[in-house]
Amino acid sequence: MDEKVTVPRYRRAQGSTFFFTVALADRSSTLLVDHVDRLRRIYRTVQQRRPFETVAICILPEHLHAVWSLPDHDVDFSSRWNLIKGGFSRGLEPQERSASKLLKREKGIWQRRYWEHAIRDDADLERHVDYIHFNPVKHGLVTQARDWSFSSFHRYVEQGILAADWGGDMRDIAGNFGE
Known part of the structure; x- marks a missing residue:
């Protein structure tokens, strides 16, 4: 008996769409x-003030990946990340800091820079979303994507885009993801 193979159907992102590693x-x-609840609260606040759509996201212990779709004619993701990083850092204990971080009044919590990539087409979007959802497995945090709670994977399952037992295959996810 032939088994039906289901291919994920990702919808097109609108506006300018970018992948990030922060x-x-x-x-x-x-x-x-x-401090995931704090991060989520700050993230939502920034998203309300400076709208963007989170196409996919995964929060890991020391980094996160996201795909954002910004409103048409808006490519200002840097101020949004600045607000998220600054808002998250406020109230947390400063980390060990360099002289330049002290001078700029940075707490030393985040890397200054982040990786960003403009999504080129539907195949590029699918590859990056799959990478995001598979990332906790890649890093050995869980054995299946569904076991990591800090991921948009669960939204994709609820919407019927991915099966709950989706596992991805790193061989199919080729590219530079900023890690």
Whole structure:
């Protein structure tokens, strides 16, 4: 008996669409999952003030990946990330900082820079969304994507875009993702 193979049907993102990797300065930290409610609250606040759609996201202990779709004619993702990173850092204890971070009044929690990539087409979007959802498995945090709670994977399952037992295959997810 032939088994029916279901191919995920990702919808097209509107406006300008970008993939991001944003990391903490201390790559051994678990700050993002330890304070995930704080991160979510700040993220929502920024999203309300400076609208964007979160196409996909995964929060890991020391970095996160996201695909955002910005409104038409808006490519200002940098101020949004600045607000998210600054809002998250306020109220947390400063980390060990360099002289330049002290001068700029940075707490040393985040890496200054982040990886960004403009999504080129539907295949590029699918590859990046799959990468995001598979990332906790890649890093050995879980054995199946469905077991990581800090991911948009669960929304994709609820919407019928991905099956609950979707596992992805890193061989099919080729590219540079900023890690």
